[in-house]
Amino acid sequence: MKYKIAHIDESDQAINQFYHNFKSDFDIVKIKVDSDSEVHSLIEKALEKEVDAVVVDYLLIEEGEVNFNGNVLFDEFKKIRPHIPIIMLTSHEPEAIDHMKNVHIIYSKDLMDGESNVELDLLKAKIKISISNYYKLIDDTRLRIEALVYKRNVENGLSLLEEEDLAKSFVVMDELEPQAKGLPSHLTHPHEITKLTDFVSQTRQILEELKKANNK
Template sequence: MKYKIAYIDESPFWINTFYQTFKDEYDIMKIKVESNCSIDEILSILKDDELDAIVTDYLLEEEGDVSFNGNIIVDAVRAYKPHFPIIMLTAHEPQAINHMDDVHIIYGKNILDGESEDELLLFKTKMKSNIDNYYTKIQDTHFKIENLITKRQKEGLDSMEEEELSKLFILLDELEPEGKGLPTNLAQKESITKLHEFVSEAKDILEQLKKINKK
């Protein structure tokens, strides 16, 4: 089964170029940015279409007649799913770098021009690894939570293990905010209700600390 990637651009040429380059490896959803597009609409696609990654152009204002560029899309996706695979592919790298916190996700569109097979192969490898690692992180988090909960029910956890479990629940909420993350057999146990309450309190404390640090 192919991974599903959304490619966001205002240019039909680059949308078609990306599609032709990656159609054999991925299921490509083509999103042409036009005047009626919004950040909420793009986030809705991410939530509803079970995407595995997003690739976006940077300079969407160039022809798309919108009030945002790709960096705003990146910020919105990261706010919703901090660990979700997202890549910026742009012909305006210097501008993108000046408006991005994470410059490591920025790549030049020249890799699609067919001039360097090695660069394209490296990009494809990185993109697939990014998605693979995302799902590995989800699986590892599930596994660690299940092990700690099993131990908690059988023999109890020490304070460090309780803290680790709380952090894992917070991480799981970031990875899968839709609430799919917790296995059904665990979600029905009474002890998990208390842990969810604790995690909710921990998030509130973290938010308060962030506000204090900004002052």
């Protein structure tokens, strides 16, 4: 089964070119930016398609008639799904680099011209590995939670370090799977989800206080 990628761009030509180059390796969800587009609506379009990664253009204002560029879309996406792989593909690398903290996700659209199949194949491989690592993090976090919950409930309880590990793992899982699809089955009932949401919120506050205390 192919991984599914959302491709967000304001140019029909760029969207078609990307589709032509990537359709053999991925299922592509085309998302066109136009004057009616808003940041959160674009994110919702991608998430409702349950994509595995996102590729976004930088200079969306060029033809899209919007007041934001791909760096804003990237930042807002990461607030909702901090760990989902996102790639920026642009014809304006220097400008994109000036507006991005993580410059390693920026790639040139020149890869689409067909002159360097090696570099294009390398980008495809990087995307696939990033997605694979993303799902490995989900699996590893779920297994860690299951092991710690079992030890807490069935064995001799948890040490303070293990309790902190469990709390952090819940926070990561909440970021990875907001609907709790990756949690142990006995924690996915509605009343448990409510308790878990409260627990995650409290845990975030505690971890922030610990971080502040350690920085003093």
